[in-house]
Amino acid sequence: MCSPHAGRMGRKIMVSFPMKRRFAPVPFRLTVLRSHSGRGLFTQERIPKGSCVIEYIGRPATAKQIKENRGKYLFWTSDTSMIDGNIPANTARFINHSCAPNCEISIRKRRIYIFALRTIQPGEELSYDYGEEYFDIHLAGSCRCAKCSR
Numbered sequence: 001m002c003s004p005h006a007g008r009m010g011r012k013i014m015v016s017f018p019m020k021r022r023f024a025p026v027p028f029r030l031t032v033l034r035s036h037s038g039r040g041l042f043t044q045e046r047i048p049k050g051s052c053v054i055e056y057i058g059r060p061a062t063a064k065q066i067k068e069n070r071g072k073y074l075f076w077t078s079d080t081s082m083i084d085g086n087i088p089a090n091t092a093r094f095i096n097h098s099c100a101p102n103c104e105i106s107i108r109k110r111r112i113y114i115f116a117l118r119t120i121q122p123g124e125e126l127s128y129d130y131g132e133e134y135f136d137i138h139l140a141g142s143c144r145c146a147k148c149s150r
Helices: 063-068 132-138
Strands: 002-006 012-016 030-035 038-043 052-056 074-076 082-084 103-108 111-116
Touching: 063 082
Parallel strands: none
Antiparallel strands: 002 012, 030 038, 052 111, 074 082, 103 111
16 A cells, blocks of 8 residues: 655655564664764664654644745645654664665654654664755765765
8 A cells, every 4th residue: 555745855855665564663772873864763673574663753844934835854744734853862863864764754633753764783774865955955866875985
């Protein structure tokens, strides 16, 4: 089953998921460490494929933020609502972009969940594809992911 969702910067993304997807993050041991592109979120334990890893949380974006749509941690949760994930409690904000991601985003009831696309091994950095619009605006068209930096 595929469903279109608004991602970072409003880009529509197609998210595929099984019919019985569980929208409840498992308390995996995750840690913020130095990454090839700044700080990143790494797992300290094996994460099985399909697991709900973490929820991307934030406060509602202001009208100005929604109009300008320029913040690095802004995330559309529907066609008309956005959150600002730049809050200390949002550990998911440290998940970096990758052109070969190991996670994907799924939005349900205006809440953002990160799911494992494949089994993720201990010590691996979590990543998902931010989308072209975010990439062009914030990364200046220059990808720093592990796949492109080799």
